[in-house]
Amino acid sequence: MMKHAFATRLILFVITILLVTVILAVLNWIPSLVQKQTMKRFSTIDSAMKAFRMHRLFLPTYIPEDLHFVWPPAEIYAQEVPFSAFIMHFRYKDSREIGLVIQQADANAPYQIAPLIKIKTMTAGSQISIKNRKAVLQSAVCDGDVPCNEVSWNEDGTIITLICKCSAQDIVKIASSTLPSP
Amino acid sequence: MILRFISSYPGMYITQSVLHSFVALIIVELSFFAWDIRDHQAKFRYRMLTMTLPIFMFPLYQVIAPQRSAWYFRLNTALFDSQRWLELNPLGIIPLAGIFLALLMVITAVFVMQEILPIFRERSARSDPKTCQGTLDTLDAMLESISRQIAIPKPSICIIDEPLPILVTQGFKNHMIIISSHLIELLNERQLKAALTHEAVHIKRDSSTKTQLIYLLRMLMFYNPVSLVEFRRIVHDDEFICDAIAVSLTRDPAALIAAISSFYYHPDEGPQGISQMKERIESHSHNLLLDERIEKLRAIDVEGQEHFGWAPFALTASVILAVGYLVV
Numbered sequence: 001m002m003k004h005a006f007a008t009r010l011i012l013f014v015i016t017i018l019l020v021t022v023i024l025a026v027l028n029w030i031p032s033l034v035q036k037q038t039m040k041r042f043s044t045i046d047s048a049m050k051a052f053r054m055h056r057l058f059l060p061t062y063i064p065e066d067l068h069f070v071w072p073p074a075e076i077y078a079q080e081v082p083f084s085a086f087i088m089h090f091r092y093k094d095s096r097e098i099g100l101v102i103q104q105a106d107a108n109a110p111y112q113i114a115p116l117i118k119i120k121t122m123t124a125g126s127q128i129s130i131k132n133r134k135a136v137l138q139s140a141v142c143d144g145d146v147p148c149n150e151v152s153w154n155e156d157g158t159i160i161t162l163i164c165k166c167s168a169q170d171i172v173k174i175a176s177s178t179l180p181s182p
Numbered sequence: 183m184i185l186r187f188i189s190s191y192p193g194m195y196i197t198q199s200v201l202h203s204f205v206a207l208i209i210v211e212l213s214f215f216a217w218d219i220r221d222h223q224a225k226f227r228y229r230m231l232t233m234t235l236p237i238f239m240f241p242l243y244q245v246i247a248p249q250r251s252a253w254y255f256r257l258n259t260a261l262f263d264s265q266r267w268l269e270l271n272p273l274g275i276i277p278l279a280g281i282f283l284a285l286l287m288v289i290t291a292v293f294v295m296q297e298i299l300p301i302f303r304e305r306s307a308r309s310d311p312k313t314c315q316g317t318l319d320t321l322d323a324m325l326e327s328i329s330r331q332i333a334i335p336k337p338s339i340c341i342i343d344e345p346l347p348i349l350v351t352q353g354f355k356n357h358m359i360i361i362s363s364h365l366i367e368l369l370n371e372r373q374l375k376a377a378l379t380h381e382a383v384h385i386k387r388d389s390s391t392k393t394q395l396i397y398l399l400r401m402l403m404f405y406n407p408v409s410l411v412e413f414r415r416i417v418h419d420d421e422f423i424c425d426a427i428a429v430s431l432t433r434d435p436a437a438l439i440a441a442i443s444s445f446y447y448h449p450d451e452g453p454q455g456i457s458q459m460k461e462r463i464e465s466h467s468h469n470l471l472l473d474e475r476i477e478k479l480r481a482i483d484v485e486g487q488e489h490f491g492w493a494p495f496a497l498t499a500s501v502i503l504a505v506g507y508l509v510v
Contacts, residue, residue, distance in 0.1 A: 006493075009216055010497075013212075013217065013494070013497065013498075016212040016215070016216050017501050017505070020205075020209065020212065021261060021505065024261045024262040024505070024509065025261055027267075028260070028261065028262045028263055031267050031269075031270050032266070034270055035270055035271075038266060039253065041257065041258075077257070081269065081271075082185055082269050082271075082277070110183070110185040110186045110189075111186050111189040114252045114253065116252075116254050118249070
């Protein structure tokens, strides 16, 4: 009898909690109706460009074959509000792990969008030139104690950042390929 | 500027602690319904979840999963992302984050006006404390018997010459019950015993220490509207608990009801100034609490209290923590 009463109450409790989660999910969905240009995930680069009428997108035209990254990017995100940003995540062919992140965001953004690949410790940093742009190249150790590199520069008010679990030479080659030839 | 603050760690702590308090409040209230919790001792424990958990939830989650505050988690995993709302700027003037922060500032102002300034006022008023007029043998004997019954050291009694009904317990280790001569004249022996038993139960439950600790938590969450409401409800719950225990000891709810009724306060009708209005509002809320206590005493079961179920309590706490993890 006691067990039966407990089970009934437990079911009632589960139902009420499910109701709370549904309400939270609905509340989370409402802002996307009010402001459509907030961060969203897209299945293709074209659909992101169309949705946000992006005119300048810095896409890599060269990714070294031996890095085994899959093209097109596994995940594409874009937003216009509160500032414009475009993010691509590249996976390895043989795993679901993200090995390359390319982000572009408004240089006047009120806050930075933290890249998915997290840098644990910086090991070295230097100023380099990428097709006549001043860029910063930083060698680091990323999540999972994997060596990685980050390169970033300001392209006419847009900060472009690449983080790759690859060598400095490879990331510079990928970064250069995002820019048109002089 | 506002959005930068909201996405910083202090900003995220403030936002998420308020959200987690709301989530905890809703889950706790639903638990009362789902588990059919009516006992105030149980309600007191559940409400403490609403007061305590949100203080630690954000730092705890950050230690367990630092990626939880990142946009990637917010977009792909979170059940509710506060930034989606706070970044909204429907009129193009100010983001909702600005309105949210303004609301928290109002709550902070209410906290300072209602809970901090009175402490200073009370301190300055203490420069002229009422002196004890000694004690009465009958009161001493009554308190001796009550203290023996509930196994506490007999507190001292202080009778003060006041034309108002006053009965309070002071102290943390050495307790003292302060009673006004007016109240002694007003109550008969049964009613006095009921009222003193209620105070003795406060001592037994260590209500002063508990209230101070809860107040400390409340101070940490000075900007939180849920803490503002829940703190009062917890203090009220403590009164209901002491009433229930007192009645289970005296088995005389009518006497306690009569004793409580003597505390009704009706300020004099005077000029319609702000201070009079404030006094009227305060006396109204004071009288409402007395009404509620009397109502609960009328419906009380003298035979005993409900058994506290730890399993539903643990489940509720776990659900609060789990849902809170997904609310960023």
